[in-house]
Amino acid sequence: MRQLDYFFNPKSVAIIGASHKPEKLGYVIFTNFLGNISERKVYPVNPDTTPILGQKVYRSILQIPDDIDLAVIIIPAKVVPKILKDCVTKEVKAVIIVSGGFSETGEEGKKLEIKLKHIIEGSQTRVMGPNCLGVFDPYTKVDSLFLPRDRLKRPRLGNIGYISQSGSVGSTIIDWLAEEHVGISKFISYENGMDVNECDLIEYLADDKRTKVITVFLEGVIDGKRFIKVSKKASKKKPIIILKGGRSITGARAVASHTGALAGSTKIYSAVFKQTGLIETRSWEELFDCAEAFSTQPLPKGDRIVIVTDGGGFGVLATDWCERQGLQLPEPSEELKKKIRKHIPAYGSLHNPIDLTGDVTSERYKIIMEECLKSKEYDGIIAITLFQVPTLNSDIVDVIGDMKKFNKPILCCSAGGDFSQKISKALERKGIPVFETPQRVVKAMAALVEYKRWLSKS
Amino acid sequence: MRQLDYFFNPKSVAIIGASHKPEKLGYVIFTNFLGNISERKVYPVNPDTTPILGQKVYRSILQIPDDIDLAVIIIPAKVVPKILKDCVTKEVKAVIIVSGGFSETGEEGKKLEIKLKHIIEGSQTRVMGPNCLGVFDPYTKVDSLFLPRDRLKRPRLGNIGYISQSGSVGSTIIDWLAEEHVGISKFISYENGMDVNECDLIEYLADDKRTKVITVFLEGVIDGKRFIKVSKKASKKKPIIILKGGRSITGARAVASHTGALAGSTKIYSAVFKQTGLIETRSWEELFDCAEAFSTQPLPKGDRIVIVTDGGGFGVLATDWCERQGLQLPEPSEELKKKIRKHIPAYGSLHNPIDLTGDVTSERYKIIMEECLKSKEYDGIIAITLFQVPTLNSDIVDVIGDMKKFNKPILCCSAGGDFSQKISKALERKGIPVFETPQRVVKAMAALVEYKRWLSKS
Secondary structure, three states, X not given: OOOOHHHHOOOEEEEEOOOOOOOOHHHHHHHHHOOOOOOOEEEEEOOOOOOEXXXXXXXXXXHOOXXXXXXXXXXXXXXXXXXXXXXXXXXXXXXXEOOOOOHHHOHHHHHHHHHHHHHHOOOOOEEXXXXXXXXXXXXXXXXXXXXXXXXOOOOOEEEEEEEEOOHHHHHHHHHHHHHOOOOEEEEEEOOOOOOOOHHHHHHHHHOOOOOOEEEEEEOOOOOHHHHHHHHHHHHHHOOEEEEEOOOOHHHHHHHHOOOOOOOOOHHHHHHHHHHOOOEEEOOHHHHHHHHHHHHHOOOOOOOEEEEEEOOHHHHHHHXXXXXXXXXXXXXXXXXXXXXXXXXXXXXXXXXXXXXXOOOOOHHHHHHHHHHHHHOOOOOEEEEXXXXXXXXXXXXXXXXXXXXXXXXXXXXXXXXXXXHHHHHHHHHHHOOOOEEOOHHHHHHHHHHHHHHXXXXXXX | OOOXXXXXXXXXXXXXXXXXXXXOHHXXXXXXXXXXXXXXXXXXXXXXXXXXXXXOOEXXXXXXXXXXXXXXXXXXXXXXXXXXXXXXXXXXXXXEEOOOOOHHHOHHHHXXXXXHHHHHOOOXXXXXXXXXXXXXEOXXXXXXXXXXXXXXXXXXXXXXXXXXXXXXXXXXXXXXXXXOOOOEEEEEEOOOOOOOOHHHHHHHHHOOOOOOEEEEEEOOOOOHHHHHHHHHHHHHHOOEEEEEOOOOHHHHHHHHOOOOOOOOOHHHHXXXXXXXXXXXXXXXXXXXXXXXXXXXXXXXXXXXXXXXXXOHHHHHHHHHHHHHOOXXXXXXXXXHHHHHHOOOOOXXXXXXXXXXXXXXXXXXXXXXXXXXXXXXXXXXXXXXXXXXXXXXXXXXXXXXXXXXXXXXXXXXXXXXXXXXXXXXXXXXXXXXXXXXXXXXXXXXXXXXXXXXXXXXXX
C-alpha cells in the first residue's frame, strides 16, 4: 500500500470535532462516513462524550482502542497543534485538516502552520490541508466534504481524477459534475498544501488505475523544480489538464489572501505547462469539457478533422474555432466526394464543414460519418447535431453511438431546450460527449490532438 | 406604419405552400399561424385545394378575396419567381421566402436570386430571405419558423431583439432562450438578405419600443458604408451586441457555401464594430450573457467593480478575468473597511475580492453589498454566490433582489446541481442574471462598462 492510499481507502476513521448539532460541519462530515462501508470503523471524537446518533464518542483520539488510518480534523485553528500531536502519537497514517485560520490569514496563521509542519516532521503521518475540503472517492465512499448532500450532490463512479487547490472551485464543480452525470475516480481539495501538495497528488493519480485523465485547479506551486519533474513524467502516463487561478496581477494578490500561495508569473506558468505536456485551459468549463473528451474518446492519430453539420451557421462558427486552435480541416478528396455526393442535397455542401442541411436524416448522418471515418483522410469528427430539425429521429443516438467502432474520436455539439437536451443526454450515455457551443467542442478536440502530439514528441 | 411592420404585425397572412402533410414544413408554418390571433386572417395557398384542417385552400394568392400584408413562401426554388410575381401583382407588403436553393448554392442559384430582385424592383413589396426562417414575435405571435414547437420551444415576452443571418444559430438559440426563461421582443432570421438585410433590421429594432437591447449574429455585410452609418446611429439609441461568424479564412469559405455572403477580413470587421459602438463577442453564449445583463441591469457610471464572494477560488478566477477585460478592482477605502470589518471573519478578506468565506449568511451578503453599493467607491457588483454552503438560506434571493434599489448593475455567478440551480432561477426571476462561470459574469459586466464608455464618448 502506498502512503497516500490511507486518504482514499482507510480501514478506520476518526472524526475529530464530530458534532451533535446537525447544522455543524463536524456533524455533516461524521454522517458522510456513517455506515456507508460496513468494514470501515468510524470513531467520533469530541470533549462532550454524549453519543452522536447512538455512536459512542471518544474524548480524545488517544482513547480509541484501535489503530486509526485516517483522521479528519474540524476544530478551531488554535487547538489543531495539540490534536495533531495526538495524531502523531497515535501513529495515524493520514490526517485531513479541514479547519481554516492558517497561512491564508496572514503572519499569525503562517506561524501556526509552520508549527504543524514541525509536529509531523520525521513521523509517518501525512497531512492534507489545512483549510481544505479533503477527499471524496466515489469507489471507497470516503467523503470529508462538509457540504450537505441535499445541497451539493456527489458525482457517480468514473475515471476523471480531480485535484483542486480551492474548495469552492472544487465543490461547486463536483456538484455540477453530478448534475451532468459525469463520473470521477477521486476528488481532492488540498488548499494550503502544508504537506501533501499538487506534486504528490499528480504523482499519485498518475499511478491510480481508476484514473484515466487528471484535472487540476491550481493557484500556485511551492516547489517549481519538483512540479516540472513530476508533471513531465506523469503526463507521459495520462493526460493532465490544468486551470491556473491568479494569472493576473490582482488575481495573484487574491490568491495570497485565499490559500497563501505565490501565484507567480503567468508567462512562466504557461511555459512550464507547455514544456511538461500539461494541457492548459482558461475556464473550469473548458477544464471539464476536455476531461470528458479524454474520459470517453480514443486519441486521434493526427490533426485532420472533419466537421459534419445540419446547421450551416454552427458549422461556420466551429470552423472559426478550428483555425484558432490549429486544427486542420482538409476538403474531402474527389474520391470521398464521389462516395457521399449523392446523399447530400444540392443546397448542402461537400466542403469541410460538410453541410447535411436542415432536412437531414439519421441515415444521412450515418452514411457521411461512416465514409469519413472509414477513409484515411480524417483523424476525428466534430458532429454538429441540432436535433430540432423535423426530419431527425431519435435513432440518431444509436447511429452515432455505433460509430465508436471506428476507434476515432467523435465529439458532438448541440444546444437547445428539453427535447434537444434529452437526446444529448442519451448520446452521452452511449459515451459520446455533447457540448453546447462550437467553441467548446473544438477546444475539447484540440486538447486530444495536443496531447497526442505531446506523446509522439516525447 | 413603417414598412417592415408588416413582417411583425400583419392583419392578413398567406401561407404559400401550406401543406396537408403534418411532416412538411408548409404544414408546421401554417399551424403556427392558425387561430393564434383572432383578428388576423390566415389563408393557405396550394395547387391542391383540399381543405387543410378544415380551412379553405386557395389555388393562388391572386384568388384570395382580401388584401395580404404578409406572405410566407415555402415551395421549390424554381417556382419561387412566378409566385413572387403574383405577390407583387397582389401588392403584398411583406414576403418571407423560406425556400432554399439560391445564392448559397453557387452560380445557378445566384442567377435565380437576382431574378427575384428584379421582380420586386420598384414595387412596394419587401422580401426577407430567401433561405431563411423568417420571423418570430412573441407579442404578435407571428411565427414563420418551420421547426415544430414540441422540438423547438419559443421564448417568452421580453426586451431582447435578435437578428440572425443563420437559421440554425438563430433557432437553436431560440430554443435555448426558451429553456432559460429569457424573453425576447423579436427574432428575425434573414439569411441571404436579398432585400431586407442587417442594416434595415438594426435600424428597425433601434426604433422598436419593445426592444431594449439588440443582438446580431452576422456572417457578412453587403453594404459596408451603410452598415457603419446605421450601426453608429443605432448604437447611440440602444446597445447592440454582435457575434461574427466566418472570422477565419476557412470559416469565410464556409460562409460562402452557407449564405453566399462575403465574410471579409476579421480585422476590418472588428475595427468597424469598435468604431461604431457595437459590442463584439466570441461565442453565442457570450452574446446572450451580455444581452441578459443589458436586458435587466442599469448602466454603470464607470468601471470600478467590487467582487464579493463566498468562495475564494471563484474570486481569484473572476479577478483574472476582470484584469483581462479591463475592469478596475479598487480596494475598499479605509472608511469602508471600517464599516464592514466587524461583519467578516478573520479568515475572510477585506481586499477586493471581498471574501465572505464559506460560512457566509444572507445577512453578511446584505450588509457588505449594501455598504459597497451605498459608497461612492464602486459602479457595479459581481456577487459570487455559491449556494451550497450550509449557512446560506434561501432568503438570499430576496436579499440580493432588494439591492436593485441602489440602481447599480448587479450580476451573480453561481454553478452546481439542482439545489443551486433552483435558487439561481429564483434570483433571475427577481431580475438578477446568474452566470455559471467567472469568465462569463465578468464579460457581461465588461460589456455594460464598454457600452457606457461609448455613450459618454459619442
